[in-house]
Amino acid sequence: QSALTQPPSASGSPGQSVTISCTGTSSDVGGYNYVSWYQQHPGKAPKLMIYEVSKRPSGVPERFSGSKSGNTASLTVSGLQAEDEADYYCGSYAGSINLGVFGTGTKVTVL
Amino acid sequence: EVQLLESGGDLVQPGGSLKLSCAASGFTFSSYAMSWVRQAPGKGPEWVSLITGSGGSTYYADSVKGRFTTSRDNSKNTLYLQMNSLRDEDTAVYYCAKKLGVGMLGPTFDYWGQGTLVTVSS
Numbered sequence: 001q002s003a004l005t006q007p008p009s010a011s012g013s014p015g016q017s018v019t020i021s022c023t024g025t026s027s028d029v030g031g032y033n034y035v036s037w038y039q040q041h042p043g044k045a046p047k048l049m050i051y052e053v054s055k056r057p058s059g060v061p062e063r064f065s066g067s068k069s070g071n072t073a074s075l076t077v078s079g080l081q082a083e084d085e086a087d088y089y090c091g092s093y094a095g096s097i098n099l100g101v102f103g104t105g106t107k108v109t110v111l
Numbered sequence: 112e113v114q115l116l117e118s119g120g121d122l123v124q125p126g127g128s129l130k131l132s133c134a135a136s137g138f139t140f141s142s143y144a145m146s147w148v149r150q151a152p153g154k155g156p157e158w159v160s161l162i163t164g165s166g167g168s169t170y171y172a173d174s175v176k177g178r179f180t181t182s183r184d185n186s187k188n189t190l191y192l193q194m195n196s197l198r199d200e201d202t203a204v205y206y207c208a209k210k211l212g213v214g215m216l217g218p219t220f221d222y223w224g225q226g227t228l229v230t231v232s233s
Contacts, residue, residue, distance in 0.1 A: 003155060034217035038156075045206055045223035046156060057211065057221055089155050093217030099146075099158040099170055100218040 004029065004090055004103035011109040012080045020106045022073040022090030028101055030071035034093035037066055037075045041086045049088075050075060077108070085110045113137040113222045115207050120227030127197050127231070133190040133207030133224055141165070141185040144210040146220065147192045149203035149229075158218055159205070160192065175201075197231045204228050 005023040012018040022029065022037075029035055035053045038046035048057050050066035053073065063078040073092070077084050090103035119131040131147070147159040160181040161170045169181050180193040190207050205227050208220035 032216065034215075034219070036217060036219050045226060046220075047223075048211065048219070048221050051211060051215075051219045091156070091158075091218035099161055099172055100216075102156045102158065102218060105155045 002101070004092060004101055006088075006090060006103040006106045008104075009107045009109065011111055012077075013111045014080055014082065016080050017076060017078045018080060018108060019074050019076045020088055020090075020108070022075070022092075022103050024071050024073075024092055024101070026071060028092040028094040029068065029073050029090075031095070032093045033068070034100075035066065035068060035073040036091045037064075037073075038089045038091065039084075039086045040089065046089060080110050082110050084108060113209065115209065115222055115224035117205065117207055117224040117227040120205065120229045122230045122232065123197055124233050125198060125231055128193070128195045129197065129229060130194070131192040131205055131207075131227060131229070133192075135188045135190065135207075135209070138209070140183075140188040142213065144213075145183065145190045146208045146210070146218075147179075147181060147190075147205060148208050148218075148220070148223075149201075149205045150226075151200075151203040154203075156206075156218075157203075162190070164213070194229070197229075199231050202229060202231045 037050040040046045054066040116134045146161045178196045209222040211219045211221040
């Protein structure tokens, strides 16, 4: 199972929005509504930000939103803040014989 | 408060073995599937294994199948990962992670431990 494809980097100024893509296939992202997004600061464990494409766990700000179209999922961070600077990874269910797959990661820089 | 605390990471030679532990607290451990997820330096996470709440079923990534074994002791609220025939490419930080909900599919983990470093090198 190949990793999902994400752009290596993305950036925006404080207050702006940034959108990160996550491209898979019909066997993972496109086939199921089980896409998750994680935020990871250096030296820390990943933190769940979005699950099941667009749901936010308790405590995650509303400015984090998720969507999906075909084989590509997206994470949008609106109203960028300094603390949003981190690596972001997507993940997807990939069928009953596969545990699932993560993305290659995107480093978000707040300018 | 949910806490996951891994231990057991170390430097080991290729072909060697190591057993990781993850002590859980703050939730009903036996009700949730648990996983091991690893992350090599500078790389994205890789799902290693999953074990159901009862421990009756286990699933592994192809990269570790036949070499790694996941188990749990629900009486001790502890998750384990026995790693045999270790290879250079197994070098990574190993995290234990709790599934967000019962029956949820895919990599949906709401709590992660702090990670334990496994280095495979001669």
